[in-house]
């Protein structure tokens with residue numbers, strides 16, 4: 001690990017936990033309670049990464065209800081989605097192969113945090129059920145819209161909590177919002193190629209990781225940003 005890199009911030013969905021099937025389960029539970037049809041995992045996978053409000057909005061748009069439905073429907077779907085997630089956190093997904101071992105190895109030497117667009121209570125429940133919470137120093141979830149990545153706020157909050165400048169962090173994530181938030185915070189970035197997001201363009205200043213274990217190897221090399 002380079003001298004200035006002192007802590008690692010991980011995205012949750014599509015980076016630590018393969019949650020698409022679990023998110024689809026909770027979303028479809030909420031939709032069914034509202035008398036609406038559900039969606040398959042492939043569709044839902046493409047809607048993950050910007051938080052549950054965006055997920056609900058995208059589901060409503062795909063249901064052709066967007067714009068004609070009252071705001072209370074979105075509110076109710078969101079409430080029921082959160083409840084379904086908390087009721088069955090263990091069904092929300094498992095860590096990707098190699099993730100638990102990676103966190104175990106990295107946490108020996110460096111603080112690890114999660115920076116996610118999931119609200120904190122949901123994020124903590126999912127991480128706990130996945131057996132990952134014990135490796136983490138803190139979980140920073142987006143509890144208000146303004147905190148959501150690509151805003152740098154959660155990364156800044158994480159850095160502040162560790163008493164480090166954001167530049168001392170590496171943000172590892174699968175989505176464009178993760179890399180944009182890292183750039184906005186002035187912190188280094190690594191793209192998790194095993195997740196849901198598209199590959200960053202050639203101009204993006206980020207490590208490209210094919211598998212969780214690649215991170216250990218890359219941490220021995222010079223950092224992509226200074």
Ligand SMILES: O=C(O)COP(=O)(O)O
Nearest residue numbers: 012013049050051117118
């Ligand atoms: O979309 C979500 O709920 C959270 O997504 P993230 O963990 O990739 O930030």
